[in-house]
Structures are given as C-alpha cells and as structure tokens.
C-alpha cells in the first residue's frame with residue numbers, strides 16, 4: 001500500500017488545498033488539485049508496472065529506452081472521479097477507459113448505505129492491469145459493486161485502486177469483499193466515517209466541490 005502523506009512531498013500542499021474550507025470556494029482550484037493528485041499517484045503506480053527495453057534512435061545515436069509492456073485500463077466511478085481521472089489519463093495517455101455510474105442513495109447511514117448502479121461503459125479487461133479511480137474511498141461499497149459489474153467484461157490481472165482519501169472502514173470492506181488481487185495507491189488514510197458515511201476529517205463532498213450541488 002502506498003500512502004502519499006507518509007512522505008515529504010509537494011503533494012501534501014495539493015491535499016491541503018482540497019481539504020481546507022477556506023480554499024474550497026474555488027472549483028477550478030479544487031478540480032486541479034484533484035487532477036494533480038491523480039497525476040502524482042499515477043506516477044507512483046507506474047513504478048510498479050512491467051516495462052520492456054527497446055532501442056530508439058535520437059538524431060545522434062541509437063539508445064535503449066523503456067516502454068510499458070501493456071497499457072493499463074482506467075475505470076472512473078462517476079461523477080466525483082472525473083477530475084481525478086483526468087490526472088490519471090494525463091499520465092497513462094494512451095490507456096483505454098471505462099466509466100461506471102454507481103452512487104449511494106441519499107439519506108442512508110453508513111451501516112445501511114445502498115449502492116444504486118446505473119451505468120457501465122467499459123472496454124474488455126481480460127488479463128489487464130486495471131486502474132480504478134475512486135477519489136473518496138468511504139464505505140468501499142460502490143467500489144466493490146463497480147468491480148462486480150466490471151467482471152462482465154473479463155477478469156483483470158490486477159486492480160490498482162487509486163483514492164485521494166480513504167477511510168479505514170472502506171479499506172476493511174475491500175479486504176473482506178473484493179476477492180481479487182489489488183494494490184492501494186492513496187493520498188491519505190483518515191480517521192473514520194461519520195453517521196452519514198462521509199470521511200472524517202475528509203474534505204466534504206468531492207462531487208459537489210467539483211461541480212456544484214446535485215438537485
């Protein structure tokens with residue numbers, strides 16, 4: 001498991017920008033900070049993938065260069081993941097992408113959160129490295145539901161779960177329910193979920209802060 005806040009890096013400034021209520025009134029800045037975290041976590045994740053060495057030709061000479069063995073497939077859980085996804089696809093810029101509409105029903109508490117699954121548009125994933133972008137890993141239920149739906153498109157080789165902030169309850173839920181090999185790439189692990197299944201201290205509602213409140 002990789003956690004950005006374990007390290008001294010500029011990524012901590014971007015995470016602070018996402019969390020700090022005095023900076024949250026700027027939607028462009030919020031989305032850009034989410035995108036930056038997507039980019040930085042993608043870079044860290046990229047070190048775990050397999051590469052081939054091949055020879056390229058510069059204007060002056062031949063030289064060896066490393067190339068990804070195969071491009072991962074990026075899956076974004078709508079809608080909060082869109083800016084985070086943009087950061088990931090900025091780095092894996094030739095990847096196939098898929099989109100999932102899975103959201104929790106309003107008014108439910110942590111213990112009774114129900115996931116409404118409404119949309120899947122994803123490529124074949126058989127034998128592929130999957131990058132699943134879920135910026136706020138709260139209960140983990142929409143993530144597990146998303147993976148179950150994705151399995152209609154094949155069985156992946158490996159799943160990289162990328163989140164800006166995760167709750168311990170969500171990480172436990174993945175451990176007991178995912179049933180496939182996975183790696184975690186996280187901005188931070190926070191303290192807990194509150195009674196409405198929001199991450200505490202967290203940052204609030206990532207979808208609303210990026211795009212405005214839902215009606």
Ligand SMILES: O=c1cc[nH]c(=O)[nH]1
Nearest residue numbers: 136138198199205206
């Ligand atoms: O705290 C949370 C949990 C889920 N989704 C969010 O946007 N925030």
